[in-house]
Amino acid sequence: MTPLLPALLDPPDRLALRFGSEELRYPALAAAAGALAARLTGRGRVAVHAAPDLHTAVGVVAALLAGVAAVPLNPKLGERELAHVLADSAPEAVLVAPGAVLPGPCAGLPRIDVEVAASGPTPRVEPPSHASALVVYTSGTTGPPKGAVLSRGAIASNLDALAEAWEWTADDLLAHALPLFHVHGLVIGLLGPLRRGATLHHLGTLDAAALAAAGATLVFGVPTQYHRLADQLESDPAAAAAIGRARLLVSGSAALTVADHVRLHRATGLAVRERYGLTETLILTAVRADEDPEPGTVGRPLAGTEVRLVPLPGEQSDGLGEVEVRGPGLFDGYLNRPDATAAARTADGWFATGDIGRWTASGALALVGRSATDLIKSGGYRIGAGEIENALLEHPGVAEAAVVGMPDDDLGERIVAFVVPTGSPPPERDLIDHVATLLTPHKRPREIRFLPTLPRTPLGKILKTHLPRP
Secondary structure, rough: OOOOOHHHHHHHHOEEEEEEEEEEHHHHHHHHHHHHHHHHHOOEEEEEOOOOOOHHHHHHHHHHHOOOOEEEOOOOOOHHHHHHHHHHOOOOOOEEEEOOOHHHHHHOOOOOOOOOOOOOOOOOOOOOOOOOOEOOOOOOOOOOOOOEEHHHHHHHHHHHHHHHHHOOOOEEEEEEEEOOOHHHHHHHHHHHHHOOEEEEEOOOOOOOHHHHOOOOOOEEEHHHHHHHHHHHHHOHHHHHHHOOOOOEEEOOOOOHHHHHHHHHHHHHEEEEEEEEOOOOOOEEOOOOOOOOOOOOOOEEEEEOOOEEEEOOOOOOOOOOOEEEEEEEOOOOOOOOOOOOOHHHOOOOOEEEEEEEEOOOOOOOOEEEOOOOEEEEOOEEEEEEHHHHHHHHHOOOOOOEEEEEEEEEOOEEEEEEEEEEEEEOOOOOOOOOOOHHHHHHHHHHEEEEEEEEOOOOOOOOEEOOOOOOOO
């Protein structure tokens, strides 16, 4: 059986991890994780206080080497959410950096300090591919967070498919500043380079100067980080030139605006590649290293992954469909929630993502939003909010945009756009006509509301449920 982290069984003398000024080469990482793995063997699940540091990385790696499922804990979780996660996952201990103060709900758990300078043999027995590797909790936007159980085989197959798409090798140095308690930062951003025997430099903040100094060949980020980076690079051509020597800039977790695509390409000479995935599915589609990105799309399905669009029933939908997927990267189910697991899967084994998308002429997937919040039924049409948001963002007077449907006696729902202007708010009619010119007229907003900021999650996703309503 192929090991999940083969580089740790025969560690090369190469830098594995750098967090700020602290770093571990592969032999030291194998020794530290091996020592901790010996203390974890035989347990069922352990929680990891997932601060962005070496201790989290060593703790997760040790759990994987020991064949113990790790439950990464967001250090910023409120006490109620944290208590729910701990009660639901029932970890036998919590892994944490020495001296770190744990929040109240963790008080009843045995504490295991992660020593990055420890040394012990690396376990040589590889757990089966169907064994649980991680339990990653969803954001809980539609109820209490659910624990998605990810197997070792799902993680390995997904990382290998990404490596093929992005030509990812041991010679790459990945730089990012992502949290380590979700799929983007932990699975793709930490386990991804370690599976390849490559290097991760965690920057803490995706700052232009720090990123330029890192000498990265790969950069991962979310749209909010890239937007701020583009701002910095406009006045720092030296940093832009240094960052432009990377192979790939990759954005995920939310859509990158066309305007930021243009700004980053102008500054660095690199076209940002987007990818698409969920906690339950890992990465599904990605723009490959050997193809030109098409802004507004998230690429084609990865090798071994199937994606289909289920036509929306009834009204006209302009080619939109509900995204369903299947493949080796799918989760095993929600922990302790067979009802939710069954509701998310079709009878023939497809997972319903809840996203709405369409295929472009080139065969790439374009997402237009979530079925729960971004599918607007107006005047007999089903309209994706994301298309309208992208059109608004092409107007020079729009910095941010969020589009929702609101009840309307005539249309069923009317399209309302919340806009953060770049300066003084442009005339409302200008924005409405701008959208009607780029898209079909029935997709134009009926109302524009200006806001100083849009509510967002820490990963930059707009919280449409937090927008002001009548």
